[in-house]
Amino acid sequence: MDLDDTTGPVLSEPAPDGDLLGGVRDFLRGFERRQAERVVEFPGGFAVLSPRYAASHDHNKLCFRGAVTADDLADMERGGWRGALPDASPEVVEQLVDRRRARTRAADGVVFLAVRAGGEVVARADLYLDPARGLAQIEDVLTEEGHRDRGYAQALLRDATRRAHEAGCATRFLLAAADDWPQVLYGRLGYRVIGSRHLFARTA
Structure with missing residues (x-):
């Protein structure tokens, strides 16, 4: 790893x-x-x-x-979107992949974390830092299906949490689906539910 x-x-x-x-x-x-x-x-x-x-x-x-850039994460992200949206056009997939570059401007500090195996990124997480307000968001924690159950996500979460603490961000938060299993992992690492956020999408 x-x-x-x-x-x-x-x-x-x-x-x-x-x-x-x-x-x-x-x-x-x-x-x-x-x-x-x-x-x-x-x-x-x-x-x-x-x-x-x-x-x-x-x-x-x-x-x-080594440093991780949006380009380094592109292949993993591209494959993920192709699997999740098999009917999406190549142009749509590339837009979804390319939007990560905009995230480099989204916070005072932006850190891309990754786990490599055989030279390829197999797990990733984003960390967005706002030291002035003492806030940090951990986002997009994901492990490729063939590399799960090896502790990669937990290692990334612990490292992101440590980095946020060292940056002076006393409040670290993330967003998780209420009905999905990752919230169990987050709970084991000390995160707790403080509220809900609702998203609405038009299907047609």
């Missing part, structure tokens, strides 16, 4: 070029490994665990590499 994310810039003086940035990232990964009491390897990533400092996110976290 390889968990990827969009990240803020790693700053250096002078501003990093590609080689320097890679060196900085390698250093940080090594730093995280060396201070950990236990390291659990994943393909392309690892987790650091230090029970002695159980309250410290810095000592108990998933470490991953």
Whole structure:
């Protein structure tokens, strides 16, 4: 499992070029490994665990590499829409896929999270941050059917929740269908129902 994310810039003086940035990232990964009491390897990533400092996110976290863009998620999303809307035209499917790019402007902070297996995105989640108001929304948590029951969605949710906390967003929320199973997972992770939102669609 390889968990990827969009990240803020790693700053250096002078501003990093590609080689320097890679060196900085390698250093940080090594730093995280060396201070950990236990390291659990994943393909392309690892987790650091230090029970002695159980309250410290810095000592108990998933470490991953690379930035995820809307383009990286396009193939997974395109396949999902083709399965959900088999009669939709290619133009409609592309509109549904392309609208994710607009989401990069939708909040002060936008983070796309993904799990890769064999180089392909097999699970994803979005995180939208509004630190000024202390709010964060987690959205579009999804795992490809052939890769479910491996803990990917839970790992993404935990990571999104941690990132929101570190960004100063004390209130983290998500939207879930009242009659669908994901709400059970959200409840296990500490989320609770605070209200309802109704959507209406014209069918003809």
